[in-house]
Amino acid sequence: MTGTRTIDVSGLKPWNISIQAPLWWGQLSIILIEATMFSILIATYFYTRLRMDVWPPPGDRFPGLLLPSLALIPLILSAGGSYLASEAAKKNDRPGMIIGLGLNLILAILFFVLRVIEWHSLNFNWMEDIYGSFVWAFLGLHSFDYIAGLVETVVFLVIILGGRYAERERLGIHVDSLVWYFIVGIWIPIYIVIYWGPHLVETAQ
Amino acid sequence: MNPAQGPIFNTEEHAQELTILERVWRHPRGIFGWLSFTTHQAIGMRYIVTAFIFLLAGGIEALLMRTQLAFPNNTFLGPDRYNEIFTTHGTTMMFLFAVPVMEGMAVYLVPLMLGTRNVAFPRLNAFGYWMYLGGCLFLYWGVFTNTAPDIGWFAYPPLSGPEFSPGKRPDFWAQMITFTEVSAMCVAAEIIATIFKMRAPGMSLNRIPMYCWSMLVQSFMVIFAMPAIMIASSMLLSDRTVSTHFVNPAEGGDPLMFQHVFWFFGHPEVYIIFIPALGMVSSIVISSSRRQVFGYTAIVLSLIATGFIGFGLWVHHMFATGLPQIGEAYFTAASMMIAITSGVQIFCWIATLWTGRLRMTAAMYFVFGFIAIFVLGGLTGVVLASVPLDLQVHDTYFVVAHFHYVLIGGALFPLFGAFHHWFPKMTGQMIDEKLGKITFWILFMGFNLTFFPMHILGLKGMPRRVYTYPPDMGWAAASGLATVGAFVIAIGGLLFIANVLWSRKHGKLAGNNPWDADSLEWAAASPPKNYNFAYLPAVTSRYPLWVAPEDQVIVTGLRNDRREVLVTTLMDAEPHHRYVLPPPSIWPFLTAVAVTIGFAGSVFNAWYITWGSILSGICFIGWFWPRRPVELEP
Numbered sequence: 049m050t051g052t053r054t055i056d057v058s059g060l061k062p063w064n065i066s067i068q069a070p071l072w073w074g075q076l077s078i079i080l081i082e083a084t085m086f087s088i089l090i091a092t093y094f095y096t097r098l099r100m101d102v103w104p105p106p107g108d109r110f111p112g113l114l115l116p117s118l119a120l121i122p123l124i125l126s127a128g129g130s131y132l133a134s135e136a137a138k139k140n141d142r143p144g145m146i147i148g149l150g151l152n153l154i155l156a157i158l159f160f161v162l163r164v165i166e167w168h169s170l171n172f173n174w175m176e177d178i179y180g181s182f183v184w185a186f187l188g189l190h191s192f193d194y195i196a197g198l199v200e201t202v203v204f205l206v207i208i209l210g211g212r213y214a215e216r217e218r219l220g221i222h223v224d225s226l227v228w229y230f231i232v233g234i235w236i237p238i239y240i241v242i243y244w245g246p247h248l249v250e251t252a253q
Numbered sequence: 254m255n256p257a258q259g260p261i262f263n264t265e266e267h268a269q270e271l272t273i274l275e276r277v278w279r280h281p282r283g284i285f286g287w288l289s290f291t292t293h294q295a296i297g298m299r300y301i302v303t304a305f306i307f308l309l310a311g312g313i314e315a316l317l318m319r320t321q322l323a324f325p326n327n328t329f330l331g332p333d334r335y336n337e338i339f340t341t342h343g344t345t346m347m348f349l350f351a352v353p354v355m356e357g358m359a360v361y362l363v364p365l366m367l368g369t370r371n372v373a374f375p376r377l378n379a380f381g382y383w384m385y386l387g388g389c390l391f392l393y394w395g396v397f398t399n400t401a402p403d404i405g406w407f408a409y410p411p412l413s414g415p416e417f418s419p420g421k422r423p424d425f426w427a428q429m430i431t432f433t434e435v436s437a438m439c440v441a442a443e444i445i446a447t448i449f450k451m452r453a454p455g456m457s458l459n460r461i462p463m464y465c466w467s468m469l470v471q472s473f474m475v476i477f478a479m480p481a482i483m484i485a486s487s488m489l490l491s492d493r494t495v496s497t498h499f500v501n502p503a504e505g506g507d508p509l510m511f512q513h514v515f516w517f518f519g520h521p522e523v524y525i526i527f528i529p530a531l532g533m534v535s536s537i538v539i540s541s542s543r544r545q546v547f548g549y550t551a552i553v554l555s556l557i558a559t560g561f562i563g564f565g566l567w568v569h570h571m572f573a574t575g576l577p578q579i580g581e582a583y584f585t586a587a588s589m590m591i592a593i594t595s596g597v598q599i600f601c602w603i604a605t606l607w608t609g610r611l612r613m614t615a616a617m618y619f620v621f622g623f624i625a626i627f628v629l630g631g632l633t634g635v636v637l638a639s640v641p642l643d644l645q646v647h648d649t650y651f652v653v654a655h656f657h658y659v660l661i662g663g664a665l666f667p668l669f670g671a672f673h674h675w676f677p678k679m680t681g682q683m684i685d686e687k688l689g690k691i692t693f694w695i696l697f698m699g700f701n702l703t704f705f706p707m708h709i710l711g712l713k714g715m716p717r718r719v720y721t722y723p724p725d726m727g728w729a730a731a732s733g734l735a736t737v738g739a740f741v742i743a744i745g746g747l748l749f750i751a752n753v754l755w756s757r758k759h760g761k762l763a764g765n766n767p768w769d770a771d772s773l774e775w776a777a778a779s780p781p782k783n784y785n786f787a788y789l790p791a792v793t794s795r796y797p798l799w800v801a802p803e804d805q806v807i808v809t810g811l812r813n814d815r816r817e818v819l820v821t822t823l824m825d826a827e828p829h830h831r832y833v834l835p836p837p838s839i840w841p842f843l844t845a846v847a848v849t850i851g852f853a854g855s856v857f858n859a860w861y862i863t864w865g866s867i868l869s870g871i872c873f874i875g876w877f878w879p880r881r882p883v884e885l886e887p
Contacts, residue, residue, distance in 0.1 A: 055454055055791050057819055057828050058810030064830040070373035070450040070820060077442035077476055085480035088514060092484070092499075095510050105505055174497045178505035181497035196870070203874055212879055216833075220877065
């Protein structure tokens, strides 16, 4: 074995906050799983819709468009906060991370407040009929992801404010931004399906 | 290659490095330590052992059923108990044995084959195992409290709905699904990241070992198929616990929708079990015929094509539900297409074996058994893909015969082969070859004795899932034969266990590479050290260990005083950066306990989802919280 050749990797940097990190790919897999889940839910929604004559079932009122559309503004802007935090994490710019995460947090909370207000305007719950079950499944599942994402942002903010962080946490912030883009991005098709869909396709009630 | 004898290091320096590696990768001690293991060999072994225990449980359930069906009008089991047992048998075999054992083999083998030290997310790996164990205990908690599901392994509503199944039995089924799916998804995510980013330098996409290709395809199938079953079982569960109406026809829900979503998962599920088995067969064929595989590209493309086509077949489980004819025609064509991709692989293996220098190991016996049985199962599959024939034998024992031929033939035989093949690597000892071959013959004969008569029973019209039958139906002889066969299989199973135990005690020492095989796992010690390789290997060929030793390459310059691994680029596997894996941790276990509280409790009270989420949120924060001292100097 005297001829064994070697590759010396001591010159390579440890950690890399980019698409090259295994964590980025792991997160992508998780996002694919959730995206598939929401896609199947959308497919089953339309499957059920096609088998019903009256939609929504008598008694239910379609949700209004104004509040959910308005809520999109802080939601989409909150992804900007995520982006700032992620770019700052790459450069190890602490104030940048704090500003980005803070912006993300404030706007995300604003969206959620609007969503909760909107919940009160719905005149059906999930026990009413299949329509109610679906709308609340979309809202419930997305809210679950949303709250989990919010908690993540808070945790990162606390860690960065505390100042005890290193590459691992910065990589976390970068990858977390991916999660947040997903949570924001997946809401757009769901929003179209449950708010615009009925108004575009269904006859006026 | 044997990096442990790395030449450019003097022995003293080398011994020092090994001591450091040993210390850094040492398992923590004590019961808390045991719950904190994160090395892939330990977790993989836990998966495999647990899965085999549940194979035994599922096997005992099968024997109980066969005993009941041995004679007409038998009263060994009542109808209710029989329903519970056939449901638990199917559920155990699919969710608690077949998928987890494939995941476990992958967790064990993939990092070794790729030439790295662990999977990309060791803690997620541990968490996945604890979730799987939670699912096992949860289902069998039901079994031992007379709440075992009794609705078939697919739990069709309306039978499984609140109206026709009061009580908690279907809830145990539905929530067990969630446990095991979470576990499978964890493994899928980490296998993808590991194969994409942690391959040995030089292992470009066209040099990935065949088994790793199959696991990559399987992991993607898990990602796209498993969410469907989570949706299906959650819809069923929420209908039952919080009064939604997804599958309740009275309020606009649709039981057929459940079937669509279930089989959108259920068919790929078969391939999730079967594709890793194909990878195992390829590995065994290559090392046993001692030549390069014939048609590497063709086999890889077939694997990928099978992965895609697998998603276009689900409706062939629903031909009897009155779907539009154009849909049935499409799904018939797609189902027959699977025969092409499977055929390509079988011909490539035959070509490899034919032109190689074949060594008939026990593993090879199982491979030949696999080819014989699987081809037969494939043929009945072509029969069932045709709508008129399917309608004729729908819900009869013909279907039972078919899927046992493809599942046992297609997955269990290769798995047993793989177990004989990799046993020396996992334990450091040889498994007794002669006993292995006898095991094979007993299993092979028992299998055919059990399941071949079921074809005939099916053609004679015996329906599935009946707990007994009258004597004048003409089913008694074939049924009795099947029961005899089932006990022959049981003898084979016992012999296998005896062989494992005997070989653990008396087996010859294996050495690193007893089969003179080609892939990197055989360069590690047997059993592998926690860090797998003293120096990570780099590869210059598709068959790294068949390269002349002077041309073999190793990686130096990784820090050994922490769990450092090398990340390489996706396509060409060029070294990119060093990556630090986390030390052992109790958090994955605690998180799994928290999630278990949420899942298991939600069967009884929906609020447990909230409490479980809060608890597991806290655990996840603990899991991620920066370690002290924070490593500021990378």
